[in-house]
Amino acid sequence: MATISRDESDYDSSCSSSITVPDSSRSWMSNLSFGSRRSSVSVCSSSTDTSLLSSHKPHKANQAAWEAVRRLRSSIGRVGLDHFRLLRRLGSGDLGNVYLCQIRNPVVGLPQCLYAMKVVDKEALAIRKKLQRAEMEKEILGMLDHPFLPTLYAEFEASHYSCLVMEFCPGGDLYAARQRQPGKRFSISSAKFYAAETLLAIEYLHMMGIIYRDLKPENVLVREDGHIMLSDFDLSLKCDVVPELLRAKRCSEANDKDAKCSTPSCVAPMQPVLSCFSASKQRKKANNVTTITERVYDVQELVAEPIHACSKSFVGTHEYLAPEVISGQGHGSAVDWWTFGVFLYEMLYGRTPFKGENNEKTLINILKQPLTFPKIGVSSGREFEEMVKVQDLISKLLVKNPKKRIGSLKGSVEIKRHDFFKGVNFALIRSVRPPEVFTDLHKIRSSNRANLLPKLSKKEREEPYQIPHHFDYF
Numbered sequence: 332m333a334t335i336s337r338d339e340s341d342y343d344s345s346c347s348s349s350i351t352v353p354d355s356s357r358s359w360m361s362n363l364s365f366g367s368r369r370s371s372v373s374v375c376s377s378s379t380d381t382s383l384l385s386s387h388k389p390h391k392a393n394q395a396a397w398e399a400v401r402r403l404r405s406s407i408g409r410v411g412l413d414h415f416r417l418l419r420r421l422g423s424g425d426l427g428n429v430y431l432c433q434i435r436n437p438v439v440g441l442p443q444c445l446y447a448m449k450v451v452d453k454e455a456l457a458i459r460k461k462l463q464r465a466e467m468e469k470e471i472l473g474m475l476d477h478p479f480l481p482t483l484y485a486e487f488e489a490s491h492y493s494c495l496v497m498e499f500c501p502g503g504d505l506y507a508a509r510q511r512q513p514g515k516r517f518s519i520s521s522a523k524f525y526a527a528e529t530l531l532a533i534e535y536l537h538m539m540g541i542i543y544r545d546l547k548p549e550n551v552l553v554r555e556d557g558h559i560m561l562s563d564f565d566l567s568l569k570c571d572v573v574p575e576l577l578r579a580k581r582c583s584e585a586n587d588k589d590a591k592c593s594t595p596s597c598v599a600p601m602q603p604v605l606s607c608f609s610a611s612k613q614r615k616k617a618n619n620v621t622t623i624t625e626r627v628y629d630v631q632e633l634v635a636e637p638i639h640a641c642s643k644s645f646v647g648t649h650e651y652l653a654p655e656v657i658s659g660q661g662h663g664s665a666v667d668w669w670t671f672g673v674f675l676y677e678m679l680y681g682r683t684p685f686k687g688e689n690n691e692k693t694l695i696n697i698l699k700q701p702l703t704f705p706k707i708g709v710s711s712g713r714e715f716e717e718m719v720k721v722q723d724l725i726s727k728l729l730v731k732n733p734k735k736r737i738g739s740l741k742g743s744v745e746i747k748r749h750d751f752f753k754g755v756n757f758a759l760i761r762s763v764r765p766p767e768v769f770t771d772l773h774k775i776r777s778s779n780r781a782n783l784l785p786k787l788s789k790k791e792r793e794e795p796y797q798i799p800h801h802f803d804y805f
């Protein structure tokens with residue numbers, strides 16, 4: 332799915348920038364150009380504070396790619412374009428080109444690592460009024476340190492180009508991987524694995540105050556180890572997130588006739604204290620009789636999601652747009668749970684749930700059409716049970732009213748607790764063996780990485796870098 336964009340002023344009320352009333356007519360539908368793959372729509376902006384770019388990445392401490400750039404920076408005092416050799420172009424997006432590259436002079440004692448460098452022509456973007464999107468992406472990338480999100484190793488300017496050096500994902504994206512599956516669908520277990528890792532990535536983003544807004548299989552890349560990396564943050568919204576403590580009234584002893592558990596109320600703001608919040612049950616043995624006694628605790632849960640954010644920006648990809656984005660009524664973090672539902676649906680059924688003959692019909696379907704599931708064959712009773720569970724989860728994610736959507740109150744915890752994810756050890760999932768789906772990794776492994784490397788000629792690779800020669804932007 333390609334990217335559609337229309338950059339105007341910012342409508343994000345949760346950002347510090349001013350709020351602008353969106354244009355009342357939704358004439359953009361006819362104005363936009365559409366690519367062959369699904370495109371993203373955008374109307375957003377925000378201020379950039381590059382001081383947020385963090386060099387402290389505990390999760391990358393032992394990574395050779397991170398260490399090599401760190402040593403380069405400390406020995407030379409800076410990292411620039413002249414330190415990298417571009418090997419080939421990996422892809423292009425609405426903002427720029429992404430190149431495979433490596434450090435020119437390998438760092439002694441470290442393996443030669445591959446990187447992905449996103450190169451953005453700032454002048455061209457300024458003319459297209461998309462510079463703020465690129466700045467936002469840079470700012471967000473600088474904040475991230477998570478196993479399923481990209482690491483920004485370095486960022487620098489070269490002439491009017493802005494360069495971001497990131498982790499390289501050789502496995503392609505999940506859209507391409509899905510096309511190679513039997514029936515162009517992932518099995519339930521593969522879909523569950525990818526959905527679980529994606530859920531963790533979104534959970535982390537929400538905790539950082541970032542609403543992703545462009546989830547689709549094209550933006551989920553596959554790392555060399557088969558785990559995922561969510562990419563492409565130029566449509567994301569950064570807002571303040573205030574941790575809240577959701578508290579239900581006390582649950583008293585099971586034999587207490589007055590025992591009551593109320594629905595949660597919101598207690599905010601709070602000091603985030605990460606201790607055990609959930610009520611516990613304890614089995615007691617007395618006189619050989621087993622009785623169940625409820626320990627008396629407040630049922631409290633920490634919610635660190637931007638659930639109160641409200642943006643009126645037009646962002647996303649047509650087939651993935653949430654109803655509240657289309658209607659322009661304002662949207663918050665619940666849009667990511669809608670797109671998560673569409674994402675799960677597409678992985679399992681090989682198509683999105685509301686796709687129409689054209690983009691306009693798709694949008695109407697999203698607003699009006701009830702959710703249905705195509706019939707697909709299942710090979711066992713267990714698979715049937717799994718299908719029932721996943722359909723239940725998708726139905727709860729694709730609720731048109733965002734306030735009634737699963738995840739809208741407490742965020743990812745609600746989704747992680749759903750029966751479909753029962754048995755998934757979210758804390759250890761990065762150690763789980765990824766599914767054996769046919770991604771680009773198979774090609775790469777069997778080709779001994781040789782085909783992956785230079786597509787630029789030897790002369791081009793060796794000669795000093797010259798910007799106009801290599802940057803075939805647009």
Ligand SMILES: Nc1ncnc2c1ncn2[C@@H]1O[C@H](COP(=O)(O)OP(=O)(O)OP(=O)(O)O)[C@@H](O)[C@H]1O
Nearest residue numbers: 334421422423424425426427429447498499500563
């Ligand atoms: N870290 C990476 N590793 C490997 N390939 C990558 C990486 N990042 C991006 N790519 C490739 O480059 C392409 C363009 O990247 P990206 O989507 O970030 O650009 P963009 O200009 O922001 O695009 P969009 O139009 O979707 O906003 C992707 O489709 C992907 O194929």
